Amino acid sequence: MKILFLINPTSGTKTVNHLKEKIEEVVNTDFFTPEIVYTEYRGHAEVLAQNAANENYHAVIAVGGDGTVNEVARSLVHTDTALGIIPKGSGNGLARSLNIPLDIEKAIQRLNENKIDLIDAGLANEKHFFCTAGIGFDAEIGKAFEMADSRGLKTYVSESIKHFFSYEPKHYTILTENGKIETKAFLLTIANAGQYGNDFYVSPHAKLSDGLLDLCILKPFALFETLPIGIQFLTKTIDKNKHMSITKVHSIDIECDNIDCYHIDGEFQELSGNQLRVSTLPKCLKVIH
Numbered sequence: 001m002k003i004l005f006l007i008n009p010t011s012g013t014k015t016v017n018h019l020k021e022k023i024e025e026v027v028n029t030d031f032f033t034p035e036i037v038y039t040e041y042r043g044h045a046e047v048l049a050q051n052a053a054n055e056n057y058h059a060v061i062a063v064g065g066d067g068t069v070n071e072v073a074r075s076l077v078h079t080d081t082a083l084g085i086i087p088k089g090s091g092n093g094l095a096r097s098l099n100i101p102l103d104i105e106k107a108i109q110r111l112n113e114n115k116i117d118l119i120d121a122g123l124a125n126e127k128h129f130f131c132t133a134g135i136g137f138d139a140e141i142g143k144a145f146e147m148a149d150s151r152g153l154k155t156y157v158s159e160s161i162k163h164f165f166s167y168e169p170k171h172y173t174i175l176t177e178n179g180k181i182e183t184k185a186f187l188l189t190i191a192n193a194g195q196y197g198n199d200f201y202v203s204p205h206a207k208l209s210d211g212l213l214d215l216c217i218l219k220p221f222a223l224f225e226t227l228p229i230g231i232q233f234l235t236k237t238i239d240k241n242k243h244m245s246i247t248k249v250h251s252i253d254i255e256c257d258n259i260d261c262y263h264i265d266g267e268f269q270e271l272s273g274n275q276l277r278v279s280t281l282p283k284c285l286k287v288i289h
């Protein structure tokens, strides 16, 4: 079975020495014929994964973070080629949600077991996401992270703190199959997986293959509540907070004035117009985990 490893050399903060050699050493060549390619530019993984799917490869393995995973996965939706992940990014949200080991050697050994399941994806203004999409504070952080000179958890934390004090919660009109919501929100996230990455859980009970998306609305809160809220994100208890509401839905239409960006899997996107339309694509992607 042919499998293609796509390594993003820019993802994460740790330099992994001899990554190509390590893959060649640990992958089970009795079953797999591996090919290993380094991506050369943003979007390259999408093109290479698409070619592999057209040539009926068994799997394409994203070696990187959620941005690389997204580029590979969006080319594999509704194909017979499975997504695999060797986590090497800053957040690794999808890998963590699938319980893929963060240790590179162990992640390759897991690939060798070749356990495959189908997962859902989301579409936000026609762009696929597999972990989370968002239009509130998280989108602003996605934008700041992209502009930052460094990557990694430290950069996420410092950008979040920097932007937190100046962020103005926006007013949203939200339409789902359950009706209309008019609300001000600090954070408006649509979760397919439960976390953003780094075990920061926005929807602790999200399921990757329930055919549903979790609409997470965190309403504005007082400054003294910031620390307890931060702790609740990290202890999988944010759903218990009185400012948070989480509902499972199939589709979400969001309208908001004064907003120019959203994010998919942490990657910032320009929002043209004031609308974000989100829907679910149930069980559309094969994953090895």
Ligand SMILES: Nc1ncnc2c1ncn2[C@@H]1O[C@H](COP(=O)(O)OP(=O)(O)OP(=O)(O)O)[C@@H](O)[C@H]1O
Pocket (backbone or CB within 6 Å): 008, 009, 010, 011, 012, 013, 039, 040, 041, 042, 043, 044, 064, 065, 066, 067, 068, 069, 071, 088, 089, 090, 091, 092, 093, 151, 152, 197, 265, 266, 267
């Ligand atoms: N050769 C390359 N040069 C520059 N950018 C690249 C290259 N290959 C891929 N990219 C881009 O790098 C971006 C960041 O990669 P990725 O998301 O994998 O890492 P990360 O941001 O450190 O981790 P995470 O998303 O888990 O926080 C992606 O948007 C991808 O398009």
